[in-house]
Amino acid sequence: MKNRKPPFEITNPMIDSVAEIAELVGNLTAANPYSANPTLRRVHRIRTIHSSLAIEQNTLSLEQVTAVLNGKHVLAPPKDIAEVKNAYEVYEHLDQLDPYSVDDLLTAHGILTRGLVEESGVFRTRPVGVVDHEGHILHFGTLPQYVPDLMTELLDWARTSEIHMLIRSCVFHYELELIHPFADGNGRIGRLWHTLLLSNWNPAFAWLPVESIIHDRQQEYYAAINASNDQGESTVFIEFMLSAIKASLIEVISTRDEMSDAPKDKPMLRWKTIEAYLKTHDHIMNAEVRELCGVSAATANRILSQLSQEGKLVKCRVHGHWAYRLAE
Template identity: 80%
Template sequence: MKNKKPPYEITNTIIDSVAEIAELVGRLTSTNQLSSNPTLCRSNRIRTIHGSLAIEQNTLSLEQVTAVLNGKHVLAPPKDIAEVKNAYEIYERLDELDPYSVDDLLTAHGIMTRELVDESGMFRTRPVGVVDQEGRVLHFGTLPQYVPDLVMELLDWVKNSDVHILIRSCVFHYEFELIHPFADGNGRVGRLWHTLLLSKWNPAFAWLPVESIIHDRQQEYYAAINASNDAGESTVFIEFMLSAIKASLIDAINARDDVSDGAMDKATMRWKQIEKFLETHPYIMNADVRALCGVSAATANRILASLVAESKLVKYREGGHWGYKLLEQ
């Protein structure tokens, strides 16, 4: 069984995606703009954590996640707040982790689920069934007595295979979810480990919010897992994940290009960031502006007020909070 290749096919779609991603990574890292911009890194890290936890029904908005990580008091379920703090802690320690170490995997799970699950930092001891949002059983996880060996074999395969790491990391993600090694937290840890594997190939991936793209395309994510389960191999899932990685890179390059135009003054740059945010969100709030622009709450208020005065945004009330949306032209 040692180093046995998990079942999947390398399709033309996968080959094309790997080539496109490699080219995009080259473009993104040519100026080192992403990892050298602390504000952008923190904003992306917050989006990563919000996206990965939201997939698992965490109720905190991006604004609330930002507030929690800025040390503010947030009115929300304590469990959801603890999930945010735990996830932030382990993502901040990403560069300390060995992606091929079972011990490090268990350590990461222990931090991610600290004080939230009984079997934190250890493989599960009971059988589990994996259900979707409608309550349908997708598959039954591996019997607990086989979990440690299967996880070790999977990590050994990822370490020693000569297939491109972009493909290997996607195969790991799928096979990890199939084994379902933990009582809880499998999705969060699987996505974290996928990011970790990619960050060892290129450090820029530590700051790319791929999880945010997966959250935006959550139904496709589950559909790809289901289709791969039905097929008994991970090809469909690999194709989906590579498309999500590609989308994340394109977003990052667009953000970098907007910011790196030396002729652009600060106000124009901020407006471009806000305008881009509103392409994928119905409205923007003070905390979003703080995360995007790296400014204080008071400065964010001034930015939003000036954009209202310039007839670019309109202020309105959304669920007890003040939001801002694009003014209909």
């Protein structure tokens, strides 16, 4: 099979973005305990899942997604809850997936859509048209009989291309959406595989919440796809995605720098860490503070008590235990 290069142009804005992103990644990974913290990594992972599913009209809020993943009962459509659990399972096994394997792509789709669609974990067998929110047909996906060969060819191109992975992963993302290989879940699998390709280039991307930037700029995301469709090449989409990746890195680095501006000011650093945690959790207990701040149980109690006295936290009871939540 001929390994066709997908159509796109490498532009000056792309080259500039790649250089800036590489520099930002270096900044992020040089000495960043923030990214190594398992609790904060989980916060990023939850943001990623919430954003990727919200783009596809999942109704759960960030707080509800967090509650579901913490094993709590949430009043929401069962389908939306299942999407959250499935997505979390896939993202948690990201490092076990081969980004160039057709089998792994199908396996990941099978987990993402388990119990939700008829053709789960297999390429679609019927023609499909891609429509916008108003029901207008944007384009027709590839005829189903050509999908397996085109996806194999695309994965082979991604594996063998010498183009920088930052650009290559964007091209793959766009081309997958264009082929539309699955009956449902193409957006979710496209963003997942983009993250997987990038995390193979640099492990920091496994937890970087790029999807939250896409969610914030959802109309631009679809506009970039439509513009690329109209032009018959992915150039516009690549430029958009690189800008989203850059914005995500800047956000994470900015948060880290805010937390470490005054390294001697431990109370401020600890408060910033606890505040970041509480953005995706409705309360915090002594055990979480011990893990987040690396302190003893007694010190964790003192930190929580002090923040409560300062009016930043409010003490509450959760399942018979004392906890703290953000003050209104």
